[in-house]
Amino acid sequence: MSFFNKVFASVGIGSAAVDTKLEKDTYMPGETVNGVVEIKGGKIDQQVDEIYLTLNTTYLRESDDKKYTVTAAIEKFRLTTPFVIRANEKKDIPFSFQLPFDTPLSIGRSKIWVTTGLDIKGGVDPSDKDYLKVVPNPLMSAVFNAIDNLGFRIREADCEEAPRRLRGRLPFVQEFEFVPTAGLFRGRLDELEVVFFPSGNGMLDIMFQVDRRARGLSGLFSEAMGADETNVRLSVSNADIPNLQQKIQSVIQRYS
Structure with missing residues (x-):
């Protein structure tokens, strides 16, 4: 050697x-x-x-x-x-x-x-x-399909540093940003942001940030103060897939 x-x-x-x-x-x-x-x-x-x-x-x-x-x-x-x-x-x-x-x-x-x-x-x-x-698992795919069927189109997807209240074992979350281009929520929402929190037991926690479009003077003030955004969570499993679109629509409609 x-x-x-x-x-x-x-x-x-x-x-x-x-x-x-x-x-x-x-x-x-x-x-x-x-x-x-x-x-x-x-x-x-x-x-x-x-x-x-x-x-x-x-x-x-x-x-x-x-x-x-x-x-x-x-x-x-x-x-x-x-x-x-x-x-x-x-x-x-x-x-x-x-x-x-x-x-x-x-x-x-x-x-x-x-x-x-x-x-x-x-x-x-x-x-x-x-x-x-x-790629998405079947439950995630069903969520994306439901959002698509409600008239939303994906605009952006990024991994971003998570605030401490949302941080798990990783320092970031993946955020999917959708815009309404058709259907019930066109003209009512500016955008819809979605974050998945998967678990190993077949459950999927979804956080929706519903960003309402400003309507009238009070709406403009709310938008300026950030009060036009609402965060809401929904937990789903494979058993929810047949009714997933209805569940998601109900959540968004409640806060839009």
Whole structure:
């Protein structure tokens, strides 16, 4: 083993390489993600302290009236205990993990990806990046369909820093912004904002922010003071899907 091989490996040249292959690239929150991490040894034997996967996204954080994009780790999964990867050795590490129920959906500017990292003693840690497409589960899809049938169209979807009262284990929530373009609420609402709070027991909490359109002088004063917005929560399950549109319409109508 040459001295130069050791030196180059310590700065990432001729070091071990990693490539993660997912069984597929489209998942629903709560679904099991399967795949394999392929490792190829470099020019020398190297001690790997651990292999880990990190599920990531970005969200908007506001500070001093400016918005910044911040990367957040949704979850981290450790795959191995310490081992040695021999020079030019090929090793496959299969893995399986559940996609967290609060993983954002791949809608709008929201991106979700998995990074694979190797902690290598005395060397540069190699990494790999794989994007996921996260799609709504049947209950979420039913909510979107109901809102669409009520004449709303999605205008924007973003992950934004959550106020403390709405913050769970993650520092952000994903917000879907809709505008009424037809139907009962056209001309009555400026917009409808929707935030999902999923749980693992089949229930979905939905927060609606109903933004009423200003009508008359009192409406203009309410809008200026922010009193034209109402936040309301609705809890639903798969059993509610047949009547979901009626439930959502009733909630919006009550506060519009």
